[in-house]
Amino acid sequence: MNVQAVNLAIAGSKDAFISLIRESEQMMYAIGKGLLKNDADIADAIQETILKSYNGIGKLRDPAYFRTWLIRILINECRQTIRQNNKYIPLSISHAQGVIDASPSERMEMEDLLAGLDLDHREVVVLYYLDDLSIKDIAQLLDLSENTVKSRLYRARAKLASLLKETEALEGLK
Amino acid sequence: MNRIHSAIDDQIRNRLRPQSGVPHAVKARIDAVLEGLPNKMTDESESSDPSVIPVTSVKSRAFSGRRKRTIVACMTICAIAGSLLFAAGSSSFADAFKPIIHSIFTWKGDKGLSGDGSGAQSAASELPILAERESNGYILRIHEAKYDGLRLSFSYSLVGAGKQDGRKLYITPAFQLDSKIKKLDPGMLKSDSGAKWGEDRVGIVNYFFDQDMPDLLELHVTVPQLAFMNGEDHGQTTVPGDWSFQLDVRKTGSVSSRLYGADNSVTEGGALFRATGSRNSPLASEWRLKWELPQQLVDRYMESGRYRMKYSVQTDHGEVLSFVTEVTSHRIDDRTLPLAEQTYLEDIRLLAEPVASGTKTVTITPVLMDFPETEKEAYKEVILKQFSIVVPITDAALR
Numbered sequence: 001m002n003v004q005a006v007n008l009a010i011a012g013s014k015d016a017f018i019s020l021i022r023e024s025e026q027m028m029y030a031i032g033k034g035l036l037k038n039d040a041d042i043a044d045a046i047q048e049t050i051l052k053s054y055n056g057i058g059k060l061r062d063p064a065y066f067r068t069w070l071i072r073i074l075i076n077e078c079r080q081t082i083r084q085n086n087k088y089i090p091l092s093i094s095h096a097q098g099v100i101d102a103s104p105s106e107r108m109e110m111e112d113l114l115a116g117l118d119l120d121h122r123e124v125v126v127l128y129y130l131d132d133l134s135i136k137d138i139a140q141l142l143d144l145s146e147n148t149v150k151s152r153l154y155r156a157r158a159k160l161a162s163l164l165k166e167t168e169a170l171e172g173l174k
Numbered sequence: 175m176n177r178i179h180s181a182i183d184d185q186i187r188n189r190l191r192p193q194s195g196v197p198h199a200v201k202a203r204i205d206a207v208l209e210g211l212p213n214k215m216t217d218e219s220e221s222s223d224p225s226v227i228p229v230t231s232v233k234s235r236a237f238s239g240r241r242k243r244t245i246v247a248c249m250t251i252c253a254i255a256g257s258l259l260f261a262a263g264s265s266s267f268a269d270a271f272k273p274i275i276h277s278i279f280t281w282k283g284d285k286g287l288s289g290d291g292s293g294a295q296s297a298a299s300e301l302p303i304l305a306e307r308e309s310n311g312y313i314l315r316i317h318e319a320k321y322d323g324l325r326l327s328f329s330y331s332l333v334g335a336g337k338q339d340g341r342k343l344y345i346t347p348a349f350q351l352d353s354k355i356k357k358l359d360p361g362m363l364k365s366d367s368g369a370k371w372g373e374d375r376v377g378i379v380n381y382f383f384d385q386d387m388p389d390l391l392e393l394h395v396t397v398p399q400l401a402f403m404n405g406e407d408h409g410q411t412t413v414p415g416d417w418s419f420q421l422d423v424r425k426t427g428s429v430s431s432r433l434y435g436a437d438n439s440v441t442e443g444g445a446l447f448r449a450t451g452s453r454n455s456p457l458a459s460e461w462r463l464k465w466e467l468p469q470q471l472v473d474r475y476m477e478s479g480r481y482r483m484k485y486s487v488q489t490d491h492g493e494v495l496s497f498v499t500e501v502t503s504h505r506i507d508d509r510t511l512p513l514a515e516q517t518y519l520e521d522i523r524l525l526a527e528p529v530a531s532g533t534k535t536v537t538i539t540p541v542l543m544d545f546p547e548t549e550k551e552a553y554k555e556v557i558l559k560q561f562s563i564v565v566p567i568t569d570a571a572l573r
Contacts, residue, residue: 018208025204029196043203043283044369050207113189116552129187161182164189 006063017054020066027067027131028074034114034126035078045077052077071131072141075123082119116163121156128153199283199496206281210274275301278329278376279318282369285496285527286457287320287327287378301331307397309415314347314397316419322427323387324455325380325525332375332400345375346401347417352394359385363525365499380498382458382525393421427456430568438565444468447561449538450521454529454567459495461487461524461538469506469516482543486557487526489533495526529567538563 002023008016028049032042052073060069114122123142127133135153139146196204278301279287305316312334319328332347346366356362361384368377397417431453439448446466453460463485475481487495500523507517529536539562544554 014211014213017211021204021208025196025201029200032200034190039197039199039283040367043200046200047203047207048370050204050211054211113186115554118552125186125190129183129190157182157186160186164182164185 003063006060006066009057009066010060010063012058017057020070021050021053024067024070028070030130031071031074031126032078034130035075035119035122036081041081045074045081048077049074068133068137068141071127071133075141079119113160113163116159117156121152121159124149124152125156125160198285202280202283202288206275275371275376277301277318278331278378279320279327281376282329282367282378284327284378284498286325286498287318304328305419305421307417307419309417310413312400312413312415312417314417314419316421319421319423320457321391321423321425322455322457323383323425323429324453324460325382325458326391326423327378327380327457328421328423329378330376331371332377334374346377347397348399348401348412349379350396350398351381352396355391355393358387359383361385363499363501363523365525367498380525382460382499384460384523387425389425391423391425393423395419395421429453429455432566432568434565438563440561440563442560445471445561447540447563449563449565452536452565452567456528458498459487459526459528459567461485461522461526461536463522463524463538465518465520465522466507467518467520468514469518470514472518473513480545482545484541484543485522485524486537486539486541487524488537488539489529490535490537491530491533493530495529495536497524497526500524533567535564535566538565 002020005016005019009020025046028046029042032045036042036045049070053070056073057066060066114125117125124138127138127141128135133141135146135149138144139149142149144152195201275281277288301317303315303317304319307314312332315331315333317329317331320326330347332345346368349364349366351362363382365380365382366377368375395418397415397419399412399414400417402411402413431451433451434449436448439446445468446464448464448466449461450464451462465483485497487497489495502520502522504518504520507519509516540558542556542558544556546553
């Protein structure tokens with residue numbers, strides 16, 4: 001992450017902020033995709049994240065934490081979407097929500113794997129594997145102890161490993 | 175971490191990491207949000223107003239004591255005035271962070287409605303207004319309309335929703351077409367998808383026709399109420415008013431239809447899945463499918479509500495179509511037969527974005543959704559590859 005750009009964005013530079021978001025958009029999409037079920041929800045969560053971070057970046061004290069700060073906002077937005085989706089599915093668009101927008105085999109593969117995990121474990125997996133964050137960073141980001149992150153990661157890893165084994169066995173049969 | 179773990183970690187990482195970039199619809203939304211960000215006017219390079227003091231220079235400047243006190247006093251007054259203004263008009267503050275939208279059709283990422291489907295911004299510098307109506311403190315504006323005989327869509331914004339707590343509410347204007355159009359096509363389907371726009375709301379209303387429609391539609395749309403749905407506790411309230419409007423929309427493009435026979439069907443384990451027809455237009459595509467299942471199978475698996483079916487429609491270019499809406503109807507073929515001989519028939523009508531020009535075939539695949547009965551189990555999807563059907567399409571009216 002370009003610290004100078006973060007400093008400029010903190011000082012109010014819109015161009016610097018846009019360049020930071022451009023650098024982060026692939027990462028934000030990967031996290032959103034790991035936690036949410038469809039691209040419409042991911043777009044909503046990223047939109048809110050961009051607006052909130054633009055609004056609040058002036059309060060960011062340490063530029064080195066821009067990335068984790070941005071991810072924290074995004075995860076909160078994703079959690080809110082998941083809570084809303086669990087409680088209320090608008091009838092008129094409920095079927096359209098299941099849209100597969102990325103390449104289908106890729107999407108299904110990822111969904112199949114992550115579907116085996118609950119949200120707590122999914123968050124840890126997405127941050128660890130998709131975003132390469134350290135256990136310490138994940139612990140700070142999710143307000144958990146490092147031991148809790150490790151144990152969630154351990155359980156998730158075991159489950160994913162067994163799912164992968166099953167998939168390979170099935171592929172071997174084809 | 176030992177070697178076994180490392181190998182598993184690499185395997186998991188490779189499987190989870192997306193191979194493709196950010197998809198069109200998400201990318202278009204990010205572009206629109208970034209383009210709509212207001213200037214903070216605190217950076218020298220971006221501020222053309224000489225009265226604005228850049229924050230960077232304020233921070234680095236050394237002050238004399240008197241000047242410092244004067245500035246602190248001014249800042250205090252500004253802060254108090256600012257907080258009063260903020261308290262009095264927080265929706266204006268929210269409005270400052272509202273994304274600028276040139277086209278709701280493009281912003282929502284609907285390939286059928288965003289012109290060439292590239293997601294490029296509309297040439298228009300402002301969102302057009304085709305109709306506007308204010309009632310009960312809410313302004314409903316109709317911005318864009320498209321119609322091609324298969325699909326009619328118009329985009330709207332609803333301003334004033336910030337009067338409520340916008341984070342908790344889904345707001346839907348109750349659009350009702352006049353009876354003359356309903357008579358032309360009783361089987362017409364409607365869908366409405368909305369999104370947050372600052373503290374307000376924007377959305378697209380779609381109607382899909384299954385009859386030949388006239389070239390000119392004289393729309394008389396009644397909007398007698400707004401429905402507010404509380405996302406927290408499912409509570410629903412309505413706000414009455416009159417946001418009705420009139421709009422003439424002219425047909426552009428044409429609709430090509432194709433019927434399918436027994437060649438486009440699969441039988442497996444006593445279940446028959448077939449494609450019965452498709453229609454294509456520049457704004458949409460329609461796919462008609464049919465299941466014939468032993469009633470006993472349906473009783474055993476589908477009645478519990480645990481399982482539901484969705485579909486993937488993929489073109490020969492590898493593009494997976496996004497669905498706008500769908501409708502299903504079902505019946506039992508002959509109830510006088512013993513249960514073991516009864517057949518369950520289900521008709522499915524899928525409405526999706528249009529297929530790209532040059533497409534010759536699409537592959538339709540059912541996907542079984544498994545909603546677990548307990549929270550301990552995870553939601554699953556099973557792709558029913560054994561029921562995949564490849565169907566040809568008529569390349570006459572594509573985008």
